[in-house]
Amino acid sequence: GENVEQHPSTLSVQEGDSAVIKCTYSDSASNYFPWYKQELGKRPQLIIDIRSNVGEKKDQRIAVTLNKTAKHFSLHITETQPEDSAVYFCAASSLGGTSYGKLTFGQGTILTVHP
Amino acid sequence: SQTIHQWPATLVQPVGSPLSLECTVEGTSNPNLYWYRQAAGRGLQLLFYSVGIGQISSEVPQNLSASRPQDRQFILSSKKLLLSDSGFYLCAWNLAGFRNEQFFGPGTRLTVL
Numbered sequence: 001g002e003n004v005e006q007h008p009s010t011l012s013v014q015e016g017d018s019a020v021i022k023c024t025y026s027d028s029a030s031n032y033f034p035w036y037k038q039e040l041g042k043r044p045q046l047i048i049d050i051r052s053n054v055g056e057k058k059d060q061r062i063a064v065t066l067n068k069t070a071k072h073f074s075l076h077i078t079e080t081q082p083e084d085s086a087v088y089f090c091a092a093s094s095l096g097g098t099s100y101g102k103l104t105f106g107q108g109t110i111l112t113v114h115p
Numbered sequence: 116s117q118t119i120h121q122w123p124a125t126l127v128q129p130v131g132s133p134l135s136l137e138c139t140v141e142g143t144s145n146p147n148l149y150w151y152r153q154a155a156g157r158g159l160q161l162l163f164y165s166v167g168i169g170q171i172s173s174e175v176p177q178n179l180s181a182s183r184p185q186d187r188q189f190i191l192s193s194k195k196l197l198l199s200d201s202g203f204y205l206c207a208w209n210l211a212g213f214r215n216e217q218f219f220g221p222g223t224r225l226t227v228l
Binding site for chain 2: 032034041042043044045046049089093095100101102103105106107108
């Protein structure tokens, strides 16, 4: 089955700095890679996703890059703000087939943005 | 629009007591449904998923079970809770065969004493 490794487990930055979280996956059949943000005590919410037919996707201050050859993808947050503080999860999945929509999640990164 | 509900929001139960958590989805048909558990400060562990009424797949062996009596209802149960069952239980859904973005419910925080 799929295995997703996420690094770092904790990340501390100053407000205005950039933050980068990296994930690697094992199954070459995976072709959908979402990122979720989970604030304390709340549900995870999708912030950005990417499919394997593109190498990069951007949405305002957040971007995701994908390297299919190396089987890794990264989340980039620029101009960080205190409200970006949360736990971030990457995930991998295979669209269609017998995956049944299952996501394999990384272990999460606790991001702290200091004012 | 689609909405996912979970109840109860919080629950404190003694060891050895039974458990029933409920999840319902509104505004969609034939969703895939998932139960996750999240221990404090940890990642998301997939417990069960279902692609249709009465169809349940278990991801990890444990003393929990799941049932899907209706298309948009997913129930997580236990006959006898263990201390290790404490955690934040999340239900999620997505549409089969479309895209795999999963939408999470608000969660149930279970404390077993």
